Amino acid sequence: MLVLLGLGAIAAAALLALSGLRDQAAFFYAPADVAGNVPPPDKAVRLGGMVERGSLKRAADGVSIDFVVTDGKATTPVRFSGIAPDLFREGSGVVAEGHFRRDASFVATNLLAKHDEKYMPPQMAGKMHETRTLEEQR
Amino acid sequence: MSVNSGAARAARDVAIVSLCRRPNAGGDDRPRFAYPGRVPALHAFANPARFLKIARPLTPIMFWAGVVLIAVGCWAGLTQTPADYLQGETVRILYIHVPAAWLGMGGWSSIAISSIVFLVWRHPLAMIAARAIAAPGAIFAALCLITGAIWGRPTWGTWWQWDGRLTSMLLLFFVYLGFIALAQADRERDGDGRIPALYGIAGTVLLPVIRYSVVWWNTLHQGPSIGLTGSSIDRSLLWPLPIVLAGFSFFFGAVVLMRMRTMLAREKAEARLRRRARA
Known part of the structure; x- marks a missing residue:
């Protein structure tokens, strides 16, 4: 009896915790998540999605790249200066750490x-x- | 049931010692099943003497089967499969990472089942099984985290990120450490094993979280490759995986059997010493 009660309590606690975590435990924002509700520039966030094909451009300074992240519903332009991982490429998934600008x-x-x-x-x-990493998840 | 009283402890000692004796070896008049509590229906299968009779020959069989299958699977995974189109040779760590994750989670499932058996039928062998599984389970969970980090660096570009899958697996590793400490403390204080058993059941909530973390939340870790309906790993890369999975599972089973036999021998020796001291 005690065991059953304990199990019930554990299951209920787990469900509560999970429902509370539901939105908070996401590792990154997708472009559609922030559309119309852009996090302020001083907030460090991650943006995830697919690198849109044909969007990758090297900037004139030689170290910066510009590309567009899409989740199939919305897109966000991204600028990055530094060394990208080997598997970073167009049409593949990316998670960018940084912040949004006002625009x-x-x-x-x-x-x-x-x-x-x-x-x-x-x-x-x-x-x-x-x-189709991200599209399939959604 | 007052478990810490001298009478209860003496009764349990008698139970452990007499249970460890081979069936019908020598006619003594001590009660054979004096364990306090209900006489379980599963007793016939959980008798330590019978268990030892099966475990003794089974240990080397499982150990060598595991070693041979791991060797064959790793050889196949390192030399006989093509590299991945995207990750190249890095993908081969799959043949260690996936079995480690499988046994880290499977180990905790076994602890939970043992804990339920222990709580329902009160048989000491179930608690011994749970304690025996905890250490190798924790090691495989750690191996999963370590191989994952080594895999993540060249592919994702990071050793570690606090995403849902990685964090929940790390939690499982800590939960293992908690179980080991709790079971040890319970044993040293002559506890009745109920608290570690409840903990063993409670920890199970992590297993679906780990499994579905990549579905519920945005994560850096990719989605599940292997489901009930099939696999998104191409056949040419997949085939060594069942071999290493079986190999590591046999190896895990052999380690658990060895640990259970050691624990039974120790319990038996301690119980005899205590009985002699009382006489």
Whole structure:
């Protein structure tokens, strides 16, 4: 009896904690999450999504890059100065650490590459693979 | 049930010593099943003497099966599979990382099942099993975190981030350490094992959180590759994985059996010493 009560209490506590965490435990914002509600410039946040194909441009200073992050619903332009991880590329996932500017563009101080759950040999990549990390999650 | 009273302890000592004796070895008139509490229905399967009879030959079988399968699986994973289209050779750490995660979580499931068996049927063997699983479980959880960090550096560009999957797995590692400390303290103070058993059940809430963290929240860690309906890992990369999974599981089982046998022997020796001191 005591065991059952204990189990019930544990399950209830876990559900409560999870429902409380639901929105707070997200590792990053997606562009659609911040549309119309941009976090203030002094707040350090992470922005995650897919690097839009054809959006990656190297700036004139040689160390900065500009690209657009998309989650399929909204897009955010990002500027980053520094060394990007090897797996950072167009059409793949990225998590940028930094802050928003007033005009809703994003300044990244660090980039993390996010890959998806598909693994395959290189010969198959072109035919079968389409990276859709974030779209599939949503 | 006052467990810390001398009478209860003496009764339990008699129970452990007589249970450890081989069935029908020598005719003594001491009560064979004097363990305080209900006589469990599962007793026939949980008798330590019978357990030892099975565990003794099973330990080397599981150990060598595990070692051979791990060796074959690692050889296959390192030399016989193609590199990943995106990550290249880095992907091969999968063949250690996935079994480590599987056993870190599977170990806690086993602790929870043992704890329930212990609370319901009050059989000391179940608590011994839970204590035996805790240390290798914690080591595999740590191995999962370490291989994950080594994998994360070249792919994601970071050793560690506080995302949902990584954080919940780290919590599981700490929960393991808590269980080890609690079970140890309970044993040293002659406790009845109920508190570590309840803790063993409570910790289970972390398992679905770890499993679904990548679905519920935005995380840096990718989504689940292996589900009930299939896998998003290509067949050519996937096939060594069941081999290493089976290998590490056998190895884990062998370590648990060794630890259970050691713990039973120690309990038996301690109980005999106490009985001699009282006589």
